[in-house]
Structure formats: structure tokens, C-alpha cells
Amino acid sequence: MGRWEPDAPGRLTQAALELFVERGYEQTTVLDIAERAGVTERTFFRHFADKREVLFDRRNAMQEAVVAAIAAAPETLPPLELAGLGMAAAGDFLEGRREHAGRRAGVIAANPSLQERELLKLAALSDAVATELRQRGVPAPEAGVAAEAGVGVFRRAFERWVADPSAPDLATCVRDSLATLRALAAARPRGRGAVTR
Amino acid sequence: MGRWEPDAPGRLTQAALELFVERGYEQTTVLDIAERAGVTERTFFRHFADKREVLFDRRNAMQEAVVAAIAAAPETLPPLELAGLGMAAAGDFLEGRREHAGRRAGVIAANPSLQERELLKLAALSDAVATELRQRGVPAPEAGVAAEAGVGVFRRAFERWVADPSAPDLATCVRDSLATLRALAAARPRGRGAVTR
Numbered sequence: 001m002g003r004w005e006p007d008a009p010g011r012l013t014q015a016a017l018e019l020f021v022e023r024g025y026e027q028t029t030v031l032d033i034a035e036r037a038g039v040t041e042r043t044f045f046r047h048f049a050d051k052r053e054v055l056f057d058r059r060n061a062m063q064e065a066v067v068a069a070i071a072a073a074p075e076t077l078p079p080l081e082l083a084g085l086g087m088a089a090a091g092d093f094l095e096g097r098r099e100h101a102g103r104r105a106g107v108i109a110a111n112p113s114l115q116e117r118e119l120l121k122l123a124a125l126s127d128a129v130a131t132e133l134r135q136r137g138v139p140a141p142e143a144g145v146a147a148e149a150g151v152g153v154f155r156r157a158f159e160r161w162v163a164d165p166s167a168p169d170l171a172t173c174v175r176d177s178l179a180t181l182r183a184l185a186a187a188r189p190r191g192r193g194a195v196t197r
Numbered sequence: 198m199g200r201w202e203p204d205a206p207g208r209l210t211q212a213a214l215e216l217f218v219e220r221g222y223e224q225t226t227v228l229d230i231a232e233r234a235g236v237t238e239r240t241f242f243r244h245f246a247d248k249r250e251v252l253f254d255r256r257n258a259m260q261e262a263v264v265a266a267i268a269a270a271p272e273t274l275p276p277l278e279l280a281g282l283g284m285a286a287a288g289d290f291l292e293g294r295r296e297h298a299g300r301r302a303g304v305i306a307a308n309p310s311l312q313e314r315e316l317l318k319l320a321a322l323s324d325a326v327a328t329e330l331r332q333r334g335v336p337a338p339e340a341g342v343a344a345e346a347g348v349g350v351f352r353r354a355f356e357r358w359v360a361d362p363s364a365p366d367l368a369t370c371v372r373d374s375l376a377t378l379r380a381l382a383a384a385r386p387r388g389r390g391a392v393t394r
Binding site: 049076077080103115116119122123126132141142145146148149152153155158159176177181185188 | 222272273275276278281309312313316317319320323337339341342343345346348349350352353356357370373374377378379381382383384385386
């Protein structure tokens, strides 16, 4: 049964994703996933707390890559650029797994409980980016707003990357979205009704 | 027992919040909440699907106020300004309930399952803003990025509003955060390592 084969977590995630696509998330059991991956149910629970967790990286490796990229960036970069650079690193982290990412995103979008977990991960990512920016001396309000904007840019870049086969690599999609945000922010309101004073 | 007293949902929410603060979310039952509000458990379930839902507005009234504000805005306003105007309307919607909002935010922050639901509501708000912007003729990529940025600005403004008693009203906090974002976006990268090309 290959209980000790390498990369059981990776095979479990892959098996879960296949089954969620084939049968639906609700209709798939942990036993189904374990069997498809060729391991026991016990092995599943050694790696994941429950069925929902199988689609999420317990080690937060992507978040670590983002924080490391910001920590290693040149000191001259302004806050939003640092956040963008971090999110481009997230793009590099996911590159080469576009089909997997697209199928995973489809399953998540169809299941509110998975969507909630994904959003919690992204909120944690925003907090981690804000913390790293503050450690680099960015004042708290700017750090918070830059982090939120960076993660927002990433979400929209990610959507484009998985939805549009002709889209460039994810890091480029992130840079495009950041450029869009810069252009939007530069368009100043004219006339009455303006929010920004 | 006042089963037919007006505003049972409002009293249930208030009772739930009190109990969550006093005893903790996990330690509070639906029966506890119903009793504190002076209604039956059956009345609770007539208004809310479960204990988690009692802190959330089923009618999405805030989201409706945001979308209505964007729909009613002058045609000359650019996309990020429209999103900011929508989020300032969310500020007006919550104004006068700062203490309630602060206690609610504290309970939510302490409970991941509540936090997940809150984030799902904010993601739905972002989608609703993007949809309204597209209906006003904003191209999809700009609409998506502007909506994400608007909701990100709102989240940080809200945090400030509930955490700092000396902070101005929420709509003003939103305008301040939007101004911070504009300033961040205008700070162009210099030298090597720049993301934006």
C-alpha cells in the first residue's frame, strides 16, 4: 500500500483534487482520497487535520517565499513596490503548476467552506507582508495599506492567470495588475462628488 | 417572553455579542442567546441558520448601500474614486455603532470560523463593487483591481476606527487610507530590483 512512499502529502493533495473535480467536494470522503493516493486513512490524518486542509499547504511555504523576497529586496524600494515584489515571488512560487492551480481554484470557488479557508490564508499573507514592511521601517498605516493592495493585486492577477490560457506567467500578471493599480491611483477625481480631498 | 416584540434579530445579535464577550464564542449556545434576548430557540432559528450567522447581516444592507452609492455617483469620477466613494458609504452605514463594531470585531478576530465568514462577506463586497464598476463601463481588469483596492483600504480604515478612540469617523478614515494608497502608488521605484517596469 506504499504507506512509506515519498511525498504522501503531495499525492494526497493530487488525489483529493482529482476526486473533488470528478465527484464534488461534498461527495468525496477522506477514505476515498487515501485509497486513490494508495495510503491508509491514518496516513491522511498524519498529514492533514481534515478533508478541507488537504488543499492547503500546512507549511505556508508560499508565504515564507513572499516574506523572504521582501526581506531580501534593496533598501531603496518604496513600500508598494516591496509588496508587489513579494507578490511577484508568490507568482514565481506557483509557476509551473498552472493547471493544478486552476483546478484547485475551481474546486475552491464552488465550495464556500474552502473559499473561506483560502481567504483566511490570504488575510494571513497580508498580515505577514505588513509585518515584514514594518520591520523594514515602513510606518504601520502605510505598511497595512500596501500589504492589502499587494494581496488584492495578487488575487486579480491569479484570477487572470488561471482563467486565461493566453495570459503570461503569474509574476508578469502580478506586475501588470500593479501597473493597473498605479494608473488607477494616478487618475485624480475632477469636479464635485470627489472622495479624495 | 416577548416572542413577537419588534426587532428580534437585532436583540439576538446584541445578546449574542454580550455573551460571546462574557463567556467566549465556543462556550455560548443558541439557547443561551435566545434566553438573553427573551425569545425562544425557535425564534432564533427563524432569523439565523446557526450561531455563527448571528453576527452577520443576512440582508447584506451594507453591501447594498455601497453599490447604491457607486450607482448614484457622478459620471466623471474615475474607477478608484468610485470604489473609495462606495467604501466611504460603508463607513456612513456603520457610523454611530462604533462600540458595537469594535466588540464585534474583537469576537471575530478571536475565532477563525467567524473570521472566515467575515472575509467571505468582504470578498463578496469586492465582487459586488467590481460588478457595479463594470456596469458603469469600467473595463474588467481595472474594475477588479479598483474593487480589491477599495475593500483593502476599507479593512485598514476599519481597523484604525475600532482600535483608536481618537480616530475620526469611519468615512474619514476610509478617505485617509485611500489618500495613503494614492501616495504609495505615486512613489515610483528607483534603481535596481524594481517590479514595475
